[in-house]
Amino acid sequence: KILILDxxxxxxxxxxxxxxxxxxxxxIHPFNNFPALDESVKGVxxxxxxxxxxQEDALHYDFKTVHGKLPLLGVCYGAQYMAxxxxxxxxxxxxxxxxxxxxxxIQDGNPLFKDVPSNSQVWMSHGDTIARIADEYEIIASTDSxxxxxxxxxxxxxxxxxxxxxxxxxxxxxxxxxxxxxDICGCQQxxxxxxxxxxxxxxxxxxxxxxxxxLGLSGGVDSSVAAVLLHQAIGKxxxxxxxxxxxxxxxxxxxxxxxYKHMGLNVKGVDAKQRFYDALAGLSDPEKKRKAxxxxxxxxFDDEAHxxxxxxxxxxxxxxxxxxxxxSVKGPSATIKSHHNVGGLPDFMKLKVVEPLNTLFKDEVRxxxxxxxxxxxxxxxxxxxxxxLAIRILGEITPEKVDILQQADAIFxxxxxxxxxxxxxxxxxxxxxxxxxxxxxxxxxxxxxVVCLRAVESLDGMTADWCHLPYDLLAKISNDIINNVKGIxxxxxxxxxxxxxxxxxx
Ligand code: XMP
Numbered sequence: 001k002i003l004i005l006d007x008x009x010x011x012x013x014x015x016x017x018x019x020x021x022x023x024x025x026x027x028i029h030p031f032n033n034f035p036a037l038d039e040s041v042k043g044v045x046x047x048x049x050x051x052x053x054x055q056e057d058a059l060h061y062d063f064k065t066v067h068g069k070l071p072l073l074g075v076c077y078g079a080q081y082m083a084x085x086x087x088x089x090x091x092x093x094x095x096x097x098x099x100x101x102x103x104x105x106i107q108d109g110n111p112l113f114k115d116v117p118s119n120s121q122v123w124m125s126h127g128d129t130i131a132r133i134a135d136e137y138e139i140i141a142s143t144d145s146x147x148x149x150x151x152x153x154x155x156x157x158x159x160x161x162x163x164x165x166x167x168x169x170x171x172x173x174x175x176x177x178x179x180x181x182x183d184i185c186g187c188q189q190x191x192x193x194x195x196x197x198x199x200x201x202x203x204x205x206x207x208x209x210x211x212x213x214x215l216g217l218s219g220g221v222d223s224s225v226a227a228v229l230l231h232q233a234i235g236k237x238x239x240x241x242x243x244x245x246x247x248x249x250x251x252x253x254x255x256x257x258x259x260y261k262h263m264g265l266n267v268k269g270v271d272a273k274q275r276f277y278d279a280l281a282g283l284s285d286p287e288k289k290r291k292a293x294x295x296x297x298x299x300x301f302d303d304e305a306h307x308x309x310x311x312x313x314x315x316x317x318x319x320x321x322x323x324x325x326x327x328s329v330k331g332p333s334a335t336i337k338s339h340h341n342v343g344g345l346p347d348f349m350k351l352k353v354v355e356p357l358n359t360l361f362k363d364e365v366r367x368x369x370x371x372x373x374x375x376x377x378x379x380x381x382x383x384x385x386x387x388x389l390a391i392r393i394l395g396e397i398t399p400e401k402v403d404i405l406q407q408a409d410a411i412f413x414x415x416x417x418x419x420x421x422x423x424x425x426x427x428x429x430x431x432x433x434x435x436x437x438x439x440x441x442x443x444x445x446x447x448x449x450v451v452c453l454r455a456v457e458s459l460d461g462m463t464a465d466w467c468h469l470p471y472d473l474l475a476k477i478s479n480d481i482i483n484n485v486k487g488i489x490x491x492x493x494x495x496x497x498x499x500x501x502x503x504x505x506x
Pocket of ligand 1: 290383384385386387427461462498501502503504505
């Protein structure tokens with residue numbers, strides 16, 4: 001495997017994804033908590049950083065721990081760090097070093113640049129630049145304005161590059177990474193979804209033996225893939241629980257339960273609608289609604305988990321971005337999480353936790369799911385928030401409002417599917433507004449509610465833009481909803497991006 005030492009750059013995860021796209025396993029670790037190097041580690045990459053190596057509070061890592069022992073590649077801050085603390089000098093850049101540039105010089109025959117053509121376009125993004133390098137360092141590539149675009153510590157496998165090979169604007173970035181990983185580090189490109197499934201199932205068998213595991217299914221990608229992996233390892237000893245909180249999409253509970261059973265999972269569907277509606281009665285504050293739903297879910301799940309005799313483990317669909325230890329910009333105290341009071345924990349939270357997906361990114365979970373033969377309808381699903389329709393009904397929740405919203409939302413989603421745009425949209429949903437407006441139907445005046453359609457494009461939900469859906473499609477959806485859903489006489493479309501708006505309305 002490859003280890004990536006994180007100095008807090010926004011691009012660190014992207015480096016990891018590029019390495020993995022080359023079918024090589026890698027892990028991200030914070031600069032101040034780097035694991036010991038054992039035989040499984042074939043090389044190390046130092047990431048970029050929002051810090052400058054010249055700052056007094058620059059982030060430090062003694063690169064000599066790796067230098068000379070294993071191949072080492074510094075990117076941006078990583079490169080500047082090794083240059084500066086290796087006897088050279090880093091200064092603020094005098095010229096603009098953002099955006100595209102071309103490598104007009106590449107050292108002949110340097111293994112890092114194998115098959116990278118001269119003039120190859122690279123992407124720069126830094127405010128500092130390497131002004132001078134020590135004698136043992138040599139320049140192996142330059143652009144017009146950046147002389148030390150890449151260097152090597154002579155006679156060693158330590159390299160620094162000031163551009164970002166992980167972004168697609170660096171046209172040959174992937175080739176460069178491959179050169180480093182395969183030719184220089186000697187990695188095998190054998191980390192594939194199939195090999196992941198094979199080794200994970202074997203590890204789970206070993207770890208769990210004849211123990212029983214409970215797992216909450218949500219209908220989403222992560223919990224479904226986690227369940228199928230566990231099922232392959234321990235079969236009927238995996239007890240899946242799928243809770244109907246009364247806040248799911250129309251017919252979702254029944255159809256998803258059916259496909260889970262079809263996949264051979266030992267799954268119990270629990271109708272807890274009324275418990276959730278009772279807890280939500282009278283609540284209109286979004287955070288109070290979220291808390292109530294979280295609390296009831298825990299109660300319901302705990303009741304169900306108690307029915308499984310002798311259960312030892314709690315299975316979870318946690319994925320890698322949730323467990324990467326983030327590099328805190330404000331010092332260690334900011335990263336300390338608030339812990340529950342252990343005495344007050346429900347019993348299932350005291351179980352040992354097994355998380356088969358905690359090394360995977362979302363798109364890798366999907367690929368593993370495909371290898372496992374999971375229904376493409378489950379794998380391709382839009383994200384759906386845990387509190388479900390409760391945060392898409394502004395204000396108080398009633399079963400009647402849920403029913404109306406489910407109907408309108410189903411019309412929206414089915415039309416997206418029929419028009420072939422569902423997969424191009426990152427997330428879509430319908431919001432029930434606590435607003436009544438006047439309309440006219442036939443000869444009659446109506447005074448009914450408004451629903452809002454929301455469809456966004458996004459990569460990870462952190463930022464988003466509204467989708468430019470075709471007018472004809474919007475017209476059809478609006479017509480279908482107003483003509484078929486009693487209680488709705490007006491449909492609007494949300495044209496806000498995130499930021500400054502958010503994807504959900506509550
Ligand atoms: P926002 O509204 O913050 O949403 O732009 C970003 C992503 O997070 C989802 N979301 C939630 N998911 N519980 C969840 O499990 C929540 O309380 C919650 N709130 C928002 C939202 O659907 C979008 O994908």
